[in-house]
Amino acid sequence: MKYDLLNIISSSLDNSDLKEIKKNFSVLLDSVKKNNNSKIILENGHTPVLKEFLLGEINQILETQTIERTKYYIKRLIKSLTETKQSKINDLNLNRWKEYDDIITDSLWILNKRDNSGVHHAGYWGNFIPQIPNQLLRRYTKKAEWILDPFLGSGTTLIEAQRLGRNAVGIELSKKVLDQTKRNVSKEANPNKVKLEFVNGDSASINLRSILSTLQIKAFQFQIFHPPYWDIIKFSESKSDLSNAKSIEEFLKGFGSVLDNCLPMLDKKRYAAVVISDKYSGGEWIPLGFYVMQEVLKRGMILKSTIVKNFDETTAKRNQKELWRYRALAGGFYVFKHEYIFIFQKK
Numbered sequence: 001m002k003y004d005l006l007n008i009i010s011s012s013l014d015n016s017d018l019k020e021i022k023k024n025f026s027v028l029l030d031s032v033k034k035n036n037n038s039k040i041i042l043e044n045g046h047t048p049v050l051k052e053f054l055l056g057e058i059n060q061i062l063e064t065q066t067i068e069r070t071k072y073y074i075k076r077l078i079k080s081l082t083e084t085k086q087s088k089i090n091d092l093n094l095n096r097w098k099e100y101d102d103i104i105t106d107s108l109w110i111l112n113k114r115d116n117s118g119v120h121h122a123g124y125w126g127n128f129i130p131q132i133p134n135q136l137l138r139r140y141t142k143k144a145e146w147i148l149d150p151f152l153g154s155g156t157t158l159i160e161a162q163r164l165g166r167n168a169v170g171i172e173l174s175k176k177v178l179d180q181t182k183r184n185v186s187k188e189a190n191p192n193k194v195k196l197e198f199v200n201g202d203s204a205s206i207n208l209r210s211i212l213s214t215l216q217i218k219a220f221q222f223q224i225f226h227p228p229y230w231d232i233i234k235f236s237e238s239k240s241d242l243s244n245a246k247s248i249e250e251f252l253k254g255f256g257s258v259l260d261n262c263l264p265m266l267d268k269k270r271y272a273a274v275v276i277s278d279k280y281s282g283g284e285w286i287p288l289g290f291y292v293m294q295e296v297l298k299r300g301m302i303l304k305s306t307i308v309k310n311f312d313e314t315t316a317k318r319n320q321k322e323l324w325r326y327r328a329l330a331g332g333f334y335v336f337k338h339e340y341i342f343i344f345q346k347k
């Protein structure tokens with residue numbers, strides 16, 4: 001069912017009788033309510049509008065007491081249905097911002113259920129949940145832009161990029177992991193004809209300029225760093241693997257080299273994210289996250305947000321839950337339940 005909604009709404013602007021306007025909008029409200037689709041198609045090629053959004057806007061108009069205010073809301077509604085307002089870093093239409101209620105804007109992320117759809121899986125120990133790149137890519141990239149993930153692992157970022165129509169390069173030190181990831185990701189459909197590049201190498205030294213020139217692009221528009229949380233999980237035997245760093249200093253130096261190699265390839269004013277947690281060892285809370293944040297700040301990036309995300313318990317941790325609770329009570333510390341997502345912008 002196609003609505004000539006805009007005409008009905010616009011004609012109210014010429015009406016100075018508030019009662020009559022409200023009557024028209026009540027009829028409109030009923031007919032929108034009766035529509036079974038969640039998205040309502042407008043005439044004249046405008047993008048479909050979410051039913052919930054429209055109901056909210058009409059209700060707001062119906063609750064208004066003065067003619068001036070009513071017309072203000074009607075004008076705003078017409079604008080949101082007909083005009084697009086976009087920032088330079090994503091495809092969100094700010095005139096319809098109320099429609100994006102699944103996009104998180106608070107700094108506390110409680111994400112309980114892992115998205116296990118398609119080729120996503122929790123089998124790679126130490127991978128992040130797909131909602132992290134999904135949220136970030138929608139906030140910080142536009143369709144067809146290029147993303148860099150220098151710690152590819154099981155390819156969670158690239159799977160999300162493919163689904164969202166963004167191109168991406170993923171770098172992974174372990175050839176075995178890279179090959180498995182490439183095989184797995186290729187099982188998923190690529191309706192947007194996205195380009196995904198799987199590169200085997202050390203992100204601290206790989207020649208990104210030559211990768212960019214092969215791809216015939218100048219830079220990346222977003223970078224997402226999910227390094228090993230130092231030695232919490234050992235990923236390989238390689239000396240270049242950040243999880244094999246002998247000390248915190250060595251880990252930070254290694255991570256700094258990855259930043260030095262990658263950040264120059266990020267477009268100015270664009271964003272980068274680091275996903276990291278702290279660590280507890282030898283009776284001491286090691287603020288790994290804050291050390292890592294310092295490394296990024298030292299390289300001239302601006303901190304835009306510190307997000308705290310709840311940490312999903314791994315099976316191993318779940319079995320030891322009681323033990324950890326006892327240890328915490330006895331040892332005067334708190335059990336880890338969170339990790340960080342730091343958001344930075346290039347000057």
Ligand SMILES: C[S@@+](CC[C@H](N)C(=O)[O-])C[C@H]1O[C@@H](n2cnc3c(N)ncnc32)[C@H](O)[C@@H]1O
Nearest residue numbers: 127128151153154156173202203226235241242
């Ligand atoms: C925390 S995991 C990333 C997981 C990934 N976000 C996912 O969802 O699967 C870190 C990955 O970085 C890789 N790695 C470690 N040091 C590296 C380096 N110097 N260069 C490239 N990759 C490295 C590890 O092999 C591991 O797969």
